[in-house]
Amino acid sequence: MRILGIEGTAWAASAALCDTEADRIFIESDPYEPESGGIHPREAAEHMADAIPAVIDTVLQHAIETAPSATTGPAIDAVAFSRGPGLGPCLRIVGTAARSASKSLNVPLVGVNHMVAHLEVGRHFAGFDSPVCLNASGANAHLLGYHNGRYRVLGETMDTGVGNAIDKFTRHVGWSHPGGPKVERAAANGSFIDLPYVVKGMDFSFSGIMSAAKQAADDGEAIEDICFSLQEHIFGMLTEVTERALSLTGTDELVLGGGVGQNARLREMLATMCEARGAQFYAPEPRFLQDNAGMIALLGAKMLAAGDTMAIEDSAIDPNFRPDQVPVTWRDSEES
Ligand code: ATP
Numbered sequence: 001m002r003i004l005g006i007e008g009t010a011w012a013a014s015a016a017l018c019d020t021e022a023d024r025i026f027i028e029s030d031p032y033e034p035e036s037g038g039i040h041p042r043e044a045a046e047h048m049a050d051a052i053p054a055v056i057d058t059v060l061q062h063a064i065e066t067a068p069s070a071t072t073g074p075a076i077d078a079v080a081f082s083r084g085p086g087l088g089p090c091l092r093i094v095g096t097a098a099r100s101a102s103k104s105l106n107v108p109l110v111g112v113n114h115m116v117a118h119l120e121v122g123r124h125f126a127g128f129d130s131p132v133c134l135n136a137s138g139a140n141a142h143l144l145g146y147h148n149g150r151y152r153v154l155g156e157t158m159d160t161g162v163g164n165a166i167d168k169f170t171r172h173v174g175w176s177h178p179g180g181p182k183v184e185r186a187a188a189n190g191s192f193i194d195l196p197y198v199v200k201g202m203d204f205s206f207s208g209i210m211s212a213a214k215q216a217a218d219d220g221e222a223i224e225d226i227c228f229s230l231q232e233h234i235f236g237m238l239t240e241v242t243e244r245a246l247s248l249t250g251t252d253e254l255v256l257g258g259g260v261g262q263n264a265r266l267r268e269m270l271a272t273m274c275e276a277r278g279a280q281f282y283a284p285e286p287r288f289l290q291d292n293a294g295m296i297a298l299l300g301a302k303m304l305a306a307g308d309t310m311a312i313e314d315s316a317i318d319p320n321f322r323p324d325q326v327p328v329t330w331r332d333s334e335e336s
Contacts, residue, residue, distance in 0.1 A: 003304065004059060004079045004101060005297025008094035009086025009114050010139065011039055013051035015059040018297035025294040027287060028058040034177050038167055045089035052097050078309065080110040080300020084321030091317035099312050108309035110300040115323045116151055118257030119144055120302065121295035126282035128253040132245045136238060136266065137258025138163035143245040144323055151323045154245045155202030162234060163260045165206035169230065172214045173223065183227045184263050190228025193221065197233050202244060204237045235266040243273050256283040259290040302330035
């Protein structure tokens, strides 16, 4: 099976070919890099409109070059695209590109939930059956666990996504986007200072810690100490709730998803926690953690195998598409 995946929920204009028989995923991405400030939805959409045709062309060219010898053209079986969650102006461009590719290639269309794709790419490469997933991305932060046909949200941020929270702090101190890698670098030389730590049951909040971190910077506290302490508090909160999710579900498999998952300190905390309780931990390689069309194509292949395709007239994008809205159709066909 060969699936063309298209991703464009925010900053990454990305296309991919997932070839299940060859067990290969080819990804072509073109990131939007704001000149100043954070991600501006209109500028991100302009970038998406410019970049999506080129990344799709590159992947189709690759598909033609790698097509089985008996076939002509790119030999694509379906087009999968991110329906949401994400920025509406970007999603609309991706939806239009996917519908037109599905029409012109005359193949089915598959609508993928971006956050479920973050989970499924980790589950696939880890070979796990039913893991808990911590999605730590720019615009989201939540724990997912499978129960009765859906990925349930076991706990989530009560305000901003984790990456967006970090990026708001780095904007305040004048650092360019994205802020996460810069905080990680500065934290290497920092020491601990007290910041708010807010976990309420299975949910958590980042707004208080961000205000306190900005205030500490305004008060002249060493930036390295603030960055170190931001990581210790935020990742400590995420690790605490993740451990509780493993305990509540009785699961001994954890996967990590999302761009913040590239952070070595977060991975270290999660790995230590899993080791202490005898659970297995898997974090995908960076190109599958940050936004990418490879995970969309991969989940698209699983959904196509389950017959989970959609008519063009039903393929409207959904900027607020929650993972627990998705009927998980593909797990039964994986098992059979
Ligand atoms: P979503 O998947 O919710 O749509 P997104 O589109 O914002 O998220 P991602 O690629 O998942 O994008 O994550 C981007 C975020 O990851 C940014 O906020 C960035 O600062 C953060 N990030 C990237 N590298 C690191 C790192 N090493 N440490 C911490 N954060 C990081």
